[in-house]
Amino acid sequence: MTHQHLVHIQDLSYAVQEKSILERITLTINSGDFLTIIGPNGAGKTTLLRLIIGMLKPSQGVIEKAADLRIGYVPQKLLLTGMLPIRVRDFLNTSPHEKEDVFDLTSIHRLWDTQLDRLSGGELQRVLIARALLQNPQLLILDEPNQGLDLQGQTSFYNLITNLKRKMGFAVLMVSHDLNFVHQASDYVLCLNTHICCHGKPDDIQQETAYQNLFPSLLKHYSHKHDHSHDDHLTPNENCKDHDHV
Secondary structure (H helix, E strand, O other), X not given: OOOOEXXXXXXXXXXXXXXXXXXXXXXXXXXXOEEEEEOOOOOOHHHHHHHHHOOOOOOEEEEEEOOOOOEEEEOOOOOOOOOOOOEHHHHHOOOXXXXXXXXXXXOOHHHOOOEHHHOOHXXXXXXXXXXXXXXXXXXXXXXXXXXXXXXXXXHHHHHHHHHHHHHHOOEEEEEOOOHHHHHHHOOEEEXXXXXXXXXXXXXXXXXXXXXXXXXXXXXXXXXXXXXXXXXXXXXXXXXXXXXXXX
16 A cells, blocks of 8 residues: 655754754654654644644744645644533534534534533543544544543543544544553654654664653653763753754
8 A cells, every 4th residue: 555645844943932842853644654742741742733733833844745635633622711602513513414424433413412611521522523523634633632531531532543543544643641552553653852852663662762761750851862971951952952863
């Protein structure tokens, strides 16, 4: 099977007020891929997703997308505070019959007349996924979709994503802290800490020092395989500014 390049990123950097958020990111997302991004808080994971979607513009580098690429996006949070009472049917802005296959796959028919602020975390995630699928995406982007879900809800959610991917054939780009699901579902894992520290297939990347150091705590800074040492008093960018990361 021939895999189409959906997104290709070359030497991407992003800075705000001279503060570097991302440095020299290069990666390719192909049709059918399931790519998961992991890394500590402040690593630039959400920023990278927003750059791909087009919500932000890179400071330098290139983002090339397939012609007329359709992207479905599930944000990390949906702020309901201050939003007028709105039902699921109005939020999706379509009839239950127009996209019946999407609503069947996400099992949200019974939620049709429910107000968004009355949904459970798992129900709201299903509605957000349904909205993303209305675009008939070639690439589904998910930003930490399991936040706020209990263990049962997380399991149900991940089963839904893998089933949808199999049935609809889109590629998935996801930010997640759930390493168990990373191993089970991902084709490819990328460790990000403003730059790409390591990347590879789930079984291979477990041998990387950067990845191993994520297990004790995803919030700790971590080292990675390079031909240099790190100074704890310097930021990751200062430690690695003269080195290539692939």
